[in-house]
Amino acid sequence: MVINVGPQHPSTHGVLRLILTLDGEQILACEPVIGYLHRGLEKMMERRPYRHNIPFTDRLDYLAALSNNLAICQCIERLGGVEVPERAQYIRVLLMELQRIASHLVFLGTFGTDLGATTMFLYAFREREMVLDLLEECTGARLTYNWVRVGGVPDDLPEGFGQKVLDFVKLFRQRIEEYDMLLTRNRIFRSRTQGIGVIPKETALAYGCSGPVARASGIPYDIRKVAPYEVYNRVEFDVPVFEDGDVWARYLVRMEELRQSLRIIEQVLRDMPDGPVQTKLPKIFKPPAGIAYSRVESPRGELSFMMVSDGGANPVRVHIRAPSFVNLSVLPRLLEGAKVADLVAILGSIDVVLGEIDR
Amino acid sequence: MIEAITQFFTQHPLLWAFVKAVVLASFTLVIPLAVIYVERKIAGFIQSRLGPLHVGPQGTFQTAADALKLLLKEDIVPEGADKRFFYLAPYIAFVSTVLCFMVLPFAPGWVALEMNVAVLFIIGVSLFNVVSILMAGWSSNNKYSLLGGLRAVAQLLSYEIPMVLSVLAVVFYTGSLSLTGIIEYQVKHGWNIWHPPIMIAALIYFICALAEINRTPFDLPEAESELVSGFNTEYSGMRFAFFFASEFANNFFITAFAAALFFGGWDGPVLPPIVWTFLKVFVMIFVFMWLRWTPPRLRIDQILRFAWQLLVPVSLANLLFAIALGVR
Amino acid sequence: MNQAIENLLQRFGEAVHEWKLVSPNEVHLTVSASHWREVAQYLRDDPLWQMDYPADLTVWDTGNEFGVYLRLWCSVYNRNVIVLTSIPREEPRIASLATLYPGVDWHEREMYDMYGVIFEGHPNLKRILLPDDWEGFPFRKDYVAEPSGNPLHGPQPVN
Secondary structure (H helix, E strand, C coil): CEEEECCCCCCCCCCCEEEEEEECCEEEEEEEECCCCCCCHHHHHHCCCHHHHHHHHCCCCCCCHHHHHHHHHHHHHHHHCCCCCHHHHHHHHHHHHHHHHHHHHHHHHHHHHHHCCHHHHHHHHHHHHHHHHHHHHHHCCCCCCCCCECCECCCCCCCCHHHHHHHHHHHHHHHHHHHHHHHHCCHHHHHHHCCCCCCCHHHHHHHCCCCHHHHHCCCCCCHHHHCCCCCHHHCCCCCCCCCCCCHHHHHHHHHHHHHHHHHHHHHHHHHCCCCCCECCCCCCCCCCCEEEEEEEEECCEEEEEEEEECCCCCCCEEEEECHHHHHHCCHHHHHCCCEHHHHHHHHHHHCCCHHHHHC | CHHHHHHHHHHCHHHHHHHHHHHHHHHHHHHHHHHHHHHHHHHHHHCCCCCCCCCCHHHCCHHHHHHHHHHHCCCCCCCCCCHHHHHHHHHHHHHHHHHHHHCCCCCCCCCCCCCCCHHHHHHHHHCHHHHHHHHHHHHCCCHHHHHHHHHHHHHHHHHHHHHHHHHHHHHHHHCCCCHHHHHHHHHHHCCHHHCHHHHHHHHHHHHHHHHHCCCCCCCHHHCHHHHCCHHHCCCCHHHHHHHHHHHHHHHHHHHHHHHHHHCCCCCCCCCCHHHHHHHHHHHHHHHHHHHHCCCCCCCHHHHHHHHHHHHHHHHHHHHHHHHHHCCC | CHHHHHHHHHHHHHHEEEEEEEECCEEEEEECHHHHHHHHHHHHHCCCCCCCEEEEEEEEECCCEEEEEEEEEECCCCEEEEEEEEEECCCCEEECCCCCCHHHHHHHHHHHHHHCCEEECCCCCCCCCCCCCCCCCCCCCCCCCCHHHCCCCCCCCCC
């Protein structure tokens, strides 16, 4: 039996379509069909001056828009050799980690719903709302922030922002315990996730999986440690790595990352120096000819921009290496022999965002 | 006046039967409104939100408004559907629930049809529910519905067996197949739940009841995130409302049945018997809802393994235990 | 690292046009398109390199030729290698790496989709983001974006 999952389906998290060949409840083959959200962003970027492209990146991974902003700004900075003031770097790290929490909370909520634990969704979104409120206070937007600039950030943090973040950190530590009680220690939840959708280490490497997917398969690949950017080399945090490679491990990695993000936030707020937040740049920004790439650990994995410049005002080529795009390419292999009910667990645990897959 | 009415209906038994049928059918339609409202409020409480608020005081009329909306909606029949079965399925589901209510005593004498094999009747009639789900799943000409229907049949049939076995334990223990008889036994000897073999039977019954009414963690046939809506994906308007209503009425019935079997039915001090019945039912419904909004859903193979490898053997052993201890 | 680069230069000689050590653990190589697959295979299999992680693959259009960019990472030594090459626009053909690195499978399909680069030996080279019946390769610099060339229509049903 051939069955079409998507493009409209409650648990494909966007407009992903999977053509499944089924034998009863067993999945024999799976063919993902993507591109429903393709807007040709990379081509659009070629027609605009470098800095005009930042708002486009909000529409890539719309659950972690700040990571995208940072990735493109870093790429332009490397291309043009722009220095970023220290305070701006700290602010960037602070916002990135808040963004990571918001994004992982969406994962937690939707993952719970996918497995039938509807209440998790509302719990996770209750806390996500707080993070979004914080980010709104700082950036003025809730989803498409457009807040990182080439050479820094547009403005300093608002008055009393640090204290509000610390209050949130304190509250959120307790809330994570609640999540643990609701999901992590639930036997049904475990039996639905353990041993399901196993990605062996070799497969994860060969397919170029990144982010929590890679770390759940035993690859300690976290750009924040492997190639530290901004001030990640000055803060202390652990990279959770699990060996099992199953849905359960991917869930645990993300839960642990929530805690680590809180640690980073506290250190950043403690160490943040005073100073300017923006480097002066010429009105018309023309980086020298060459190729540059940037790597950012977005909540979904390695987000990389690659830009080619010919010395003009517009880039010749902008390429976006979207983590979801690469992670999703493992899916057909994972689904062979799985049950229909496992499909949602596996797809949910890879945590794809169609905005950055289709670009 | 009352005597005149009584006499009138005694002379016209058919008419009396008709009145009872109408009352029961409307009861089956009205009770879901209450249950759904309670469910929404409880879900809201558990998920730290408010639930319905705006239609009527505290949102009490929200469900009625929803029912009205469903009444007015277009009745869509998918192309290629097996029309006869597609039309029939929701009514079979509904009728099977009404028939169950028919033999259920709410208070002494408050029973539409006093039947000395009421328990057997209920077991038989409630199986029609499975038929209606399979019909709906098959006739919709939708692969998701079909998968939902197949899951439902596999699940409901597997859980029917331990459920019947645990009900039989009560029957053997109390020595009666009539629900009124079982309750009267409990009024005399204390509630069944306090007797060891029945305690286990009650536990098994509770688990099976969750599966029978498709509640989390056994809500596979309509698993929203997997099968969109399972067997009722293609239904709309009033036909969908009938499925929905019969599901919640079933929810009510299965707890009322449990109250009669294990918790002494209408038995209780001070309050009138009918209040006791409803009180017991709503406490159990609350537990069901609590469960619904907490754990995730199981997988089909895990559910079947649980039924066949654990529940069936345990309930069989328990049945022997009950027979050995029960009245002769 | 130096030993590894020396071995690579010895093994491929003229095929490596240019190399640059950007940082202690990052090297940029420009190779000839005819040795594309051999270089990638060498980088993956040689014990001194072990570039086992395909991070990125993309193509760009300079107007005269297509540049190809491959970024690899090594999980053992934490090293990055960027391999660059160029292929003519008239006949954009290059060996596929999809059987070496399954991870570049979708990248190669995307580049075929956008630039029409034929990756020879790719197991399933068809359009990935655009509909199967799309006319032209939109990321080429000379692509004319004319709506009438590709009228809109909904997805086609399966089976």
